[in-house]
Amino acid sequence: MDKLEDLLHALKAAAEPTRLRLLAICARSELTVSEITDIVGQSQPRVSRHLKLLCNAGLLIRYREQHWVFYRVPRSGAGAGFAASLLAQLPAADVQLELDRRRVESVLQRRAEAARALVEGDGPGAARVEDEATVDALILTSLRGEAIGELLDIGTGSGRMLRLLGEGAGRAVGIDISRAMLMLARSNLHAAGLDHLLVRQGNMYQLRFPDCSFDTVTIDQVLFEAEQPGQVLREAARVLRRGGRLLLVEFLTADTAADTSAPADDCVAIDRRRLDGWFDDAGLALEHWQQLPGHPYPVFLSVARREPRDKKVAA
Ligand SMILES: C[S@@+](CC[C@H](N)C(=O)[O-])C[C@H]1O[C@@H](n2cnc3c(N)ncnc32)[C@H](O)[C@@H]1O
Numbered sequence: 001m002d003k004l005e006d007l008l009h010a011l012k013a014a015a016e017p018t019r020l021r022l023l024a025i026c027a028r029s030e031l032t033v034s035e036i037t038d039i040v041g042q043s044q045p046r047v048s049r050h051l052k053l054l055c056n057a058g059l060l061i062r063y064r065e066q067h068w069v070f071y072r073v074p075r076s077g078a079g080a081g082f083a084a085s086l087l088a089q090l091p092a093a094d095v096q097l098e099l100d101r102r103r104v105e106s107v108l109q110r111r112a113e114a115a116r117a118l119v120e121g122d123g124p125g126a127a128r129v130e131d132e133a134t135v136d137a138l139i140l141t142s143l144r145g146e147a148i149g150e151l152l153d154i155g156t157g158s159g160r161m162l163r164l165l166g167e168g169a170g171r172a173v174g175i176d177i178s179r180a181m182l183m184l185a186r187s188n189l190h191a192a193g194l195d196h197l198l199v200r201q202g203n204m205y206q207l208r209f210p211d212c213s214f215d216t217v218t219i220d221q222v223l224f225e226a227e228q229p230g231q232v233l234r235e236a237a238r239v240l241r242r243g244g245r246l247l248l249v250e251f252l253t254a255d256t257a258a259d260t261s262a263p264a265d266d267c268v269a270i271d272r273r274r275l276d277g278w279f280d281d282a283g284l285a286l287e288h289w290q291q292l293p294g295h296p297y298p299v300f301l302s303v304a305r306r307e308p309r310d311k312k313v314a315a
Pocket residue numbers: 123124154155156157158159160161175176177178181202203204205219220221222225
């Protein structure tokens with residue numbers, strides 16, 4: 001911390017038993033006020049007051065998702081280092097902290113079950129890749145040779161791409177419109193020990209990130225259900241840094257001009273010609289691709305690069 005008064009402020013905020021517990025609790029996962037209230041067993045107004053003090057001192061950060069407010073320990077900024085050093089001092093065998101740890105786990109367990117119940121029948125439906133492990137291995141191979149850097153996963157769903165690539169990323173964010181999916185992704189990331197990766201509610205047609213924010217963007221099995229796939233690719237290109245890479249995993253039909261069969265339920269018929277047009281329009285140059293077995297259509301796994309200059313990408 002740069003100023004002495006900021007340090008004193010942070011010390012005062014932390015020097016209270018419940019607030020120290022809250023710091024340890026929020027270091028384990030992003031939690032809502034009502035989840036935190038359940039864990040510490042105190043009244044909500046009291047817990048909210050403590051959380052506010054910790055936020056004002058920079059030891060916690062909060063963000064809103066619809067009607068819910070989540071709290072977590074910051075990973076960057078002035079309070080992050082101080083919070084990390086306080087957390088490192090906490091006694092490993094403290095009975096109260098151990099009890100809190102177990103309560104966090106059971107809250108997250110309940111959250112995971114609720115999320116799974118909510119998304120049941122709401123997932124990718126009948127569309128699926130034939131062999132997920134092979135697709136995962138091919139994704140890793142296709143992106144090898146360059147750092148993942150800052151990663152955005154669009155339509156993160158269960159958080160599969162974040163789990164696969166997030167560990168190697170400098171920063172990783174997944175966005176999804178569905179709160180149920182976000183809860184599921186959070187639970188999956190927690191189970192994988194990847195709580196530091198962020199999932200946020202967002203609309204893929206209007207991403208809330210400035211131009212040129214990410215080195216790698218992934219879109220995995222999202223376009224086939226999208227109303228405006230071309231707009232999703234334009235947004236992906238806009239937030240990619242120049243020279244950044246887009247990894248796209250998508251179901252692709254044969255050429256729809258020649259194909260007279262009706263598209264499978266819930267699947268927009270995307271063919272190679274249309275995809276090439278959208279790539280071109282977004283200023284993305286296809287670098288390499290391969291086709292793999294999938295249902296109801298084959299899966300097209302590709303890496304495209306945002307063109308380094310010239311083409312103006314429409315917002
Ligand atoms: C078929 S799932 C793919 C999920 C993910 N790749 C996975 O393997 O778990 C498509 C995802 O896109 C999300 N989605 C649909 N419309 C969206 C939008 N407008 N903005 C952001 N996400 C959206 C859905 O909620 C869903 O989680």
